[in-house]
Amino acid sequence: MTEAAAPVPVAGVAMTAIGIAVVRARETERADRLYSDPFAQWFVDAAKPSFAERWDQLTPVLDLFYPARTVAVRLVDDRVEVAVREGIRQIVVFGAGLDTRAFRMDLPAETRLFEVDLPETFAFKEPVLTRGGATPRCERHVLPVDLRDDWAQALPAQGFRPEEPTLWVDEGVLGYLHRPDARRVLTTLDELSAPGSRFDLSSFAVDPNSGAFLALRRLVSGADAGEPEAAGLGADIEEWLHEHGWDTSYQTWAEQAASVGRPDTDGGPETRTIAAIRR
Ligand SMILES: C[S@@+](CC[C@H](N)C(=O)[O-])C[C@H]1O[C@@H](n2cnc3c(N)ncnc32)[C@H](O)[C@@H]1O
Structure with missing residues (x-):
């Protein structure tokens, strides 16, 4: 294996993906695992040497995030x-x-799964998967774009069909985008959603000055991470969704963690997931 073929994102937001790969590798080793991701360790092995001693700074931050992220x-x-x-x-x-x-999931072969992330993420991810000989089990499409730009313009060429219902998944990014950027993503998603489309969004009661988030920001942005700006979709998101033709229901984080047999580790009743379905 030639590690040089996969440029490792050792700084910036793309490196948070490495952290989640560590989480998934850790979970996969557990006897009572919630899922199995045999590919996670490939990414960990490919990334670790480039972090050198900084890898030791990553571990305590991940200890703080592991319980909730793995459930997520x-x-x-x-x-x-x-x-x-x-x-x-x-x-x-x-x-x-x-x-x-x-x-890793048993998805029908005709499923079209679109992965949206920054170019630097895929510059690392794709060579690792190719080198390992991984084969997708459904139609996989990769969109190396910044969600703050016009990310949707790449979709039609990749086979996205706006007339069909879509499951939209926000996996740990909208909550961190500045509010206007997060809202723009939502507006576009709304325009592309046929009836029956679903969008599940987490509404975490994040304290941006908590120890865990300060440690994460310091690791990603360097020593002086600056003041946090208003991020995520905002508290009035349910109202917005109703006005735009979505029905919503929600579950608290505690209910969701309990549903998979793990303790509630992350916030109180304000922490919840909103499940939206397009009428
Ligand atoms: C916390 S990680 C979650 C990774 C992934 N969902 C997982 O479970 O492994 C957040 C991801 O959002 C991506 N991201 C952050 N800002 C982004 C942006 N502006 N546009 C596209 N992707 C972004 C990062 O590169 C990173 O992969």
């Missing part, structure tokens, strides 16, 4: 499974990072 991976797996069972064959994952659902 499983919850997305469950949503994908349910959507596919109910006939959805088009899935778009925002902030797909080093996720490998197209390879």
Whole structure:
């Protein structure tokens, strides 16, 4: 294996995907695992040497995030499974990072799964998968774009069909985009959603000054991470969705963690997932 073929994102937001790969590799080793991702360790092995001693700074931050993030991976797996069972064959994952659902989940071969993430993420991800000989089990499409730009223009050429219902997955990115950028993504998603489309969004009661988030920002942005700006879709998101033709329901984080047999680790009743379905 020649590690030089996969440029490792050792800084910036793309490196958070490496962190989640570590989370998935850790979970995969557990006897009581919530999912199995055999590819996660490939990414960890390919990335670790480039971090050198900084790898040791990553570990304590991941310890803080592991319990909730690993549950979140499983919850997305469950949503994908349910959507596919109910006939959805088009899935778009925002902030797909080093996720490998197209390879590890038993999806119908005709499912079109679109992974949206930054170019530097795929510059690392694709060579690792190719070198390992990974084969997707459904139609996999990669969109190396910045969600703050016109990300949707790449979709039609890749076979996206706006007339069919879509499962939209926000996997850990919209909550961190500045509010106007996150809202623009939502507006576009809304325009591209046929009736029956689904969008599950997490509404975390994040304290941007908590120890875990300060440690993460410091790791990603360097010592002086600056003041956090208003991020994510905002508290009035449910109202917006109703006005734009979406029905919503929600579950608290505690309910969701309990549904997969893990303790509630992340916030109180304000932390919840909103499930939206297009009328
Ligand atoms: C916390 S990671 C989640 C990774 C992935 N969902 C997983 O479970 O492995 C957030 C991801 O969002 C991506 N991201 C951050 N800002 C982005 C942007 N402006 N446009 C596209 N992707 C972005 C990062 O590159 C990273 O892969």
